Amino acid sequence: xxxxxxxxxxxxxxxxxxxxxxxxxxxxxxxxxxxxxxxxxxxxxxxxxxxxxxxxxxxxxxxxxxxxxxxxxxxxxxxxxxxxxxxxxxxxxxxxxxxxxxxxxxxxxxxxxxxxxxxxxxxxxxxxxxxxxxxxxxxxxxxxxxxxxxxxxxxxxxxxxxxxxxxxxxxxxxxxxxxxxxxxxxxxxxxxxxxxxxxxxxxxxxxxxxxxxxxxxxxxxxxxxxxxxxxxxxxxxxxxxxxxxxxxxxxxxxxxxxxxxxxxxxxxxxxxxxxxxxxxxxxxxxxxxxxxxxxxxxxxxxxx
Amino acid sequence: xxxxxxxxxxxxxxxxxxxxxxxxxxxxxxxxxxxxxxxxxxxxxxxxxxxxxxxxxxxxxxxxxxxxxxxxxxxxxxxxxxxxxxxxxxxxxxxxxxxxxxxxxxxxxxxxxxxxxxxxxxxxxxxxxxxxxxxxxxxxxxxxxxxxxxxxxxxxxxxxxxxxxxxxxxxxxxxxxxxxxxxxxxxxxxxxxxxxxxxxxxxxxxxxxxxxxxxxxxxxxxxxxxxxxxxxxxxxxxxxxxxxxxxxxxxxxxxxxxxxxxxxxxxxxxxxxxxxxxxxxxxxxxxxxxxxxxxxxxxxxxxxxxxxxxxxxxxxxxxxxxxxxxxxxxxxxxxxxxxxxxxxxxxxxxxxxxxxxxxxxxxxxxxxxxxxxxxxxxxxxxxxxxxxxxxxxxxxxxxxxxxxxxxxxxxxxxxxxxxxxxxxxxxxxxxxxxxxxxxxxxxxxxxxxxxxxxxxxxxxxxxxxxxxxxxxxxxxxxxxxxxxxxxxxxxxxxxxxxxxxxxxxxxxxxxxxxxxxxxxxxxxxxxxxxxxxxxxxxxxxxxxxxxxxxxxxxxxxxxxxxxxxxxxxxxxxxxxxxxxxxxxxxxxxxxxxxxxxxxxxxxxxxxxxxxxxxxxxxxxxxxx
Numbered sequence: 028x029x030x031x032x033x034x035x036x037x038x039x040x041x042x043x044x045x046x047x048x049x050x051x052x053x054x055x056x057x058x059x060x061x062x063x064x065x066x067x068x069x070x071x072x073x074x075x076x077x078x079x080x081x082x083x084x085x086x087x088x089x090x091x092x093x094x095x096x097x098x099x100x101x102x103x104x105x106x107x108x109x110x111x112x113x114x115x116x117x118x119x120x121x122x123x124x125x126x127x128x129x130x131x132x133x134x135x136x137x138x139x140x141x142x143x144x145x146x147x148x149x150x151x152x153x154x155x156x157x158x159x160x161x162x163x164x165x166x167x168x169x170x171x172x173x174x175x176x177x178x179x180x181x182x183x184x185x186x187x188x189x190x191x192x193x194x195x196x197x198x199x200x201x202x203x204x205x206x207x208x209x210x211x212x213x214x215x216x217x218x219x220x221x222x223x224x225x226x227x228x229x230x231x232x233x234x235x236x237x238x239x240x241x242x243x244x245x246x247x248x249x250x251x252x253x254x255x256x257x258x259x260x261x262x263x264x265x266x267x268x269x270x271x272x273x274x275x276x277x278x279x280x281x282x283x284x285x286x287x288x289x290x291x292x293x294x295x296x297x298x299x300x301x302x303x304x305x306x307x308x309x310x311x312x313x314x315x316x317x318x319x320x321x322x323x324x325x326x327x328x329x330x331x
Numbered sequence: 332x333x334x335x336x337x338x339x340x341x342x343x344x345x346x347x348x349x350x351x352x353x354x355x356x357x358x359x360x361x362x363x364x365x366x367x368x369x370x371x372x373x374x375x376x377x378x379x380x381x382x383x384x385x386x387x388x389x390x391x392x393x394x395x396x397x398x399x400x401x402x403x404x405x406x407x408x409x410x411x412x413x414x415x416x417x418x419x420x421x422x423x424x425x426x427x428x429x430x431x432x433x434x435x436x437x438x439x440x441x442x443x444x445x446x447x448x449x450x451x452x453x454x455x456x457x458x459x460x461x462x463x464x465x466x467x468x469x470x471x472x473x474x475x476x477x478x479x480x481x482x483x484x485x486x487x488x489x490x491x492x493x494x495x496x497x498x499x500x501x502x503x504x505x506x507x508x509x510x511x512x513x514x515x516x517x518x519x520x521x522x523x524x525x526x527x528x529x530x531x532x533x534x535x536x537x538x539x540x541x542x543x544x545x546x547x548x549x550x551x552x553x554x555x556x557x558x559x560x561x562x563x564x565x566x567x568x569x570x571x572x573x574x575x576x577x578x579x580x581x582x583x584x585x586x587x588x589x590x591x592x593x594x595x596x597x598x599x600x601x602x603x604x605x606x607x608x609x610x611x612x613x614x615x616x617x618x619x620x621x622x623x624x625x626x627x628x629x630x631x632x633x634x635x636x637x638x639x640x641x642x643x644x645x646x647x648x649x650x651x652x653x654x655x656x657x658x659x660x661x662x663x664x665x666x667x668x669x670x671x672x673x674x675x676x677x678x679x680x681x682x683x684x685x686x687x688x689x690x691x692x693x694x695x696x697x698x699x700x701x702x703x704x705x706x707x708x709x710x711x712x713x714x715x716x717x718x719x720x721x722x723x724x725x726x727x728x729x730x731x732x733x734x735x736x737x738x739x740x741x742x743x744x745x746x747x748x749x750x751x752x753x754x755x756x757x758x759x760x761x762x763x764x765x766x767x768x769x770x771x772x773x774x775x776x777x778x779x780x781x782x783x784x785x786x787x788x789x790x791x792x793x794x795x796x797x798x799x800x801x802x803x804x805x806x807x808x809x810x811x812x813x814x815x816x817x818x819x820x821x822x823x824x825x826x827x828x829x830x831x832x833x834x835x836x837x838x839x840x841x842x843x844x845x846x847x848x849x850x851x852x853x854x855x856x857x858x859x860x861x862x863x864x865x866x867x868x869x870x871x872x873x874x875x876x877x878x879x880x881x882x883x884x885x886x887x888x889x890x891x892x893x894x895x896x897x898x899x900x901x902x903x904x905x906x907x908x909x910x911x912x913x914x915x916x917x918x919x920x921x922x923x924x925x926x927x928x929x930x931x932x933x934x935x936x937x938x939x940x941x942x943x944x945x946x947x948x949x950x951x952x953x954x955x
Contacts, residue, residue: 140783141782141784160906211915212911227864230895261867265810266853268805269802273852277849
């Protein structure tokens with residue numbers, strides 16, 4: 028690919044868009060929060076499969092008459108599968124059995140697909156652990172990138188990751204999608220993926236800063252982005268191909284997971300161009316920053 | 332243009348490395364190609380008995396009489412495994428056998444991998460399936476450490492009250508509040524003596540046991556367990572409960588149960604294939620129990636005594652009094668040791684209340700015998716005919732009590748005493764185990780439960796496989812069209828990558844979960860990234876260089892980038908592994924393995940193929 032896009036010409040607009048999206052996401056997260064899945068909220072979830080379709084109203088009323096008034100009843104995938112969620116009842120672990128028995132007494136035969144019970148303290152712990160893990164991951168990556176590249180790149184990379192994660196979380200908050208452990212896993216995978224992209228771009232910027240000594244920094248960044256554009260598009264494409272396969276064929280259980288990843292890949296690709304490069308421009312990356320080639324740096328000759 | 336001498340040729344060693352990795356990877360991936368076979372596993376209900384030839388003959392007879400065709404029957408460990416050709420026969424045979432043998436045996440359904448013996452001998456087994464794929468029950472239980480601690484403190488309070496009384500240390504008040512032992516002494520002298528005593532006794536084997544808070548102005552001393560002591564109490568309680576749970580889980584007859592400690596005070600129980608969580612919960616949550624009772628003597632009225640069998644010997648019986656002195660929940664510890672003459676003995680520790688009751692009961696009864704009863708909740712199955720005329724198994728629960736020890740009381744007993752004359756050291760430790768198993772060291776509660784029905788498990792496998800295949804096909808197609816010969820080289824690497832992931836998963840014994848399958852799909856999408864990087868680099872280099880140099884430089888220049896990118900992704904994956912549980916851990920595992928294998932295949936394997944095709948040849952145009 029021999030493109031000559033002036034990416035950095037639009038860096039101010041991109042910056043404004045990113046900041047706006049970021050602020051909106053933070054706002055939603057702050058005021059509305061995430062609709063936490065069972066893993067984090069605690070409670071009981073039960074999925075049953077009916078032999079013939081049943082109206083959700085019927086399920087609801089039979090649960091209500093048995094003392095489960097505040098349960099959520101939804102279809103899951105097909106109209107034969109029904110998912111029932113009950114908020115935590117002070118750690119009562121037999122709610123699942125109870126509900127299954129109530130539903131078994133209805134006319135239409137049912138089959139139990141799954142029961143999940145998460146006690147309140149486990150939910151809290153998973154949430155704390157998840158948040159902590161995310162922070163540790165970001166911090167370790169910051170150190171690694173600072174060590175391998177330079178602190179300005181590290182700041183750029185971590186800003187990009189934070190940007191991606193917060194906007195994905197924001198979307199989950201805006202659309203009230205369920206945020207559970209698999210989505211958290213997806214977020215960490217997004218960190219990995221987005222970083223992949225960021226490093227490829229940074230690597231090329233570093234290389235060009237060292238070898239091409241004539242261009243202005245802004246042209247240098249544009250050149251690097253254009254050089255890596257082909258790869259960026261192809262990789263995003265192959266990854267999106269498999270993710271759509273997962274989204275469409277992978278079933279209801281990992282739909283949230285694949286959705287988070289699809290959004291993540293799109294935003295990650297965008298951020299590796301506009302957030303990282305933008306940060307480097309704003310931090311005024313100079314040739315002196317990269318002037319001394321590290322011994323283990325640019326060339327790994329002799330490696331296959 | 333520079334002269335080309337031997338560019339892009341791998342040395343024999345490089346090929347050898349690739350070959351060895353491939354061979355080992357494929358070898359361990361091989362067992363996954365063999366289908367699983369519906370099988371059942373039969374074990375004696377009495378865990379002390381192991382399945383033998385006699386049981387096998389009995390099973391053969393029953394199956395032959397009902398004209399059931401089975402493929403193979405053999406003894407493994409202390410169970411008998413029977414393999415069938417289809418699921419229907421498996422299910423019907425289970426019913427036939429259970430109806431014929433009732434409570435004599437525990438029968439479990441499972442899928443036996445048909446891995447040939449020579450593969451198994453080399454440690455090659457198929458990938459284990461996580462609960463979300465195999466169906467089954469997952470429980471997370473939390474051990475209530477506070478209660479265990481409270482029990483210990485009560486014991487301590489009792490001990491100190493006694494020892495202060497003996498040493499004439501006077502105190503006004505003594506109690507336990509919020510896990511702190513409180514003493515208020517009458518005078519300074521007593522206060523100082525007590526403080527010295529505390530300090531002297533505070534040093535345990537592993538370090539300082541107590542944290543002492545001194546309030547000299549009001550003659551008060553506060554005592555708390557130190558962190559070291561707390562850890563010991565916790566480890567003991569969790570370890571004890573683990574043993575108890577393992578025994579109980581064995582009763583369920585699950586083929587591959589997992590009972591493991593998780594974190595400081597939790598225990599994970601995983602029962603693949605179990606479809607009835609309620610029944611499983613009942614058995615796991617039940618309390619086998621112990622009762623200490625006096626042996627009835629000639630003066631005991633017939634109304635106040637009961638006859639019991641000995642656990643070890645069905646024909647020997649003894650009469651015990653009906654009154655229970657102490658029950659198992661008062662036992663805080665039981666261990667084995669040796670008495671003065673070198674015979675095995677069992678040391679028992681009771682909590683404060685238990686000790687007091689024991690003291691009262693034994694004080695007038697030296698010379699009589701004290702019996703220990705093991706109380707078990709059991710189920711009895713009966714073949715009954717229901718209203719439809721079918722014969723079905725009806726289960727009733729009942730309580731069985733057996734004597735595990737009957738020993739002469741030598742002195743007045745308190746919180747700690749010993750039982751001597753318990754036979755060999757092995758028998759003594761068996762008795763200690765029973766005593767401990769009788770009571771949970773600390774109460775437990777269910778904090779997490781996940782049940783996956785068998786149909787959902789099967790559905791998940793199908794969905795996962797389908798997404799892997801479709802995602803894989805799409806990527807392969809794209810790469811072949813876009814990069815031509817190089818694309819095909821990358822595709823071969825991708826296939827090798829999948830084989831290696833499977834091989835490593837099998838070798839590590841890691842469980843495959845649905846998110847794990849998603850991890851593989853994601854790896855497929857991301858693994859080509861390394862090759863895409865290399866190929867686009869080669870394309871760039873081609874603008875200024877000849878094909879051979881472009882290939883060489885493309886590979887070496889892209890390496891740094893690939894390395895950095897993958898290390899950072901690996902960091903994220905490892906953190907996910909550490910914080911994740913169950914299915915998410917599965918995702919982290921496949922992702923981590925996928926990153927490592929894809930680095931190897933994308934760099935080494937693709938290069939090898941490219942070298943084989945183009946290496947050391949005079950090429951003018953490189954189709955890429």
